[in-house]
Amino acid sequence: MKTLLSNRLIAGLAALGLIGCCFGAEASDLRVTIHGVRSSTGSLMIGLYDSEEHFRSAIAHAGSLGLVTNPSRLVGIAMRAVAGTQSVVFTQLKPGVYAVITFHDENDNGKLIKNALGIPTEGYGFSNDAEGFLAAPSFKDAAVMLGGHNKTIDITLKYPRM
Numbered sequence: 073m074k075t076l077l078s079n080r081l082i083a084g085l086a087a088l089g090l091i092g093c094c095f096g097a098e099a100s101d102l103r104v105t106i107h108g109v110r111s112s113t114g115s116l117m118i119g120l121y122d123s124e125e126h127f128r129s130a131i132a133h134a135g136s137l138g139l140v141t142n143p144s145r146l147v148g149i150a151m152r153a154v155a156g157t158q159s160v161v162f163t164q165l166k167p168g169v170y171a172v173i174t175f176h177d178e179n180d181n182g183k184l185i186k187n188a189l190g191i192p193t194e195g196y197g198f199s200n201d202a203e204g205f206l207a208a209p210s211f212k213d214a215a216v217m218l219g220g221h222n223k224t225i226d227i228t229l230k231y232p233r234m
Contacts, residue, residue, distance in 0.1 A: 104226075108228045108230075109156055109195070110229070171215055172198065175194055199216050
């Protein structure tokens with residue numbers, strides 16, 4: 073029966089908390105591959121979020137709390153940066169809508185460094201390679217839907233021009 077439901081219906085039911093209890097939906101794995109890490113200096117910080125509110129909170133506090141210690145995250149990961157491409161897998165995620173934020177913490181302070189205008193000075197990226205206009209993208213633009221099947225997404229880091 074689950075295979076007959078549209079992705080939109082699955083997302084709606086998941087948001088209401090109904091899909092797990094009513095359809096026995098399976099957990100999924102989300103593999104995130106991050107491209108364009110420019111150096112092996114510092115750490116790669118990755119946060120997984122399950123709502124617009126949590127996503128916005130993470131963006132607002134990335135410069136003060138970082139992603140790993142921000143209580144709005146569903147999962148936060150810090151790993152040594154390795155130039156090139158790195159991957160991480162989030163396992164056993166219930167069906168629903170998620171978004172990923174990542175940044176290259178080159179100075180290894182756990183926080184996203186921004187200039188006086190609030191523009192990041194370290195590499196950053198979002199799921200779906202989402203971009204905002206003069207601001208971070210919306211949760212909707214970065215949203216990745218999981219519905220019982222494993223998924224792989226790619227994020228390419230954007231580094232500001234110096």
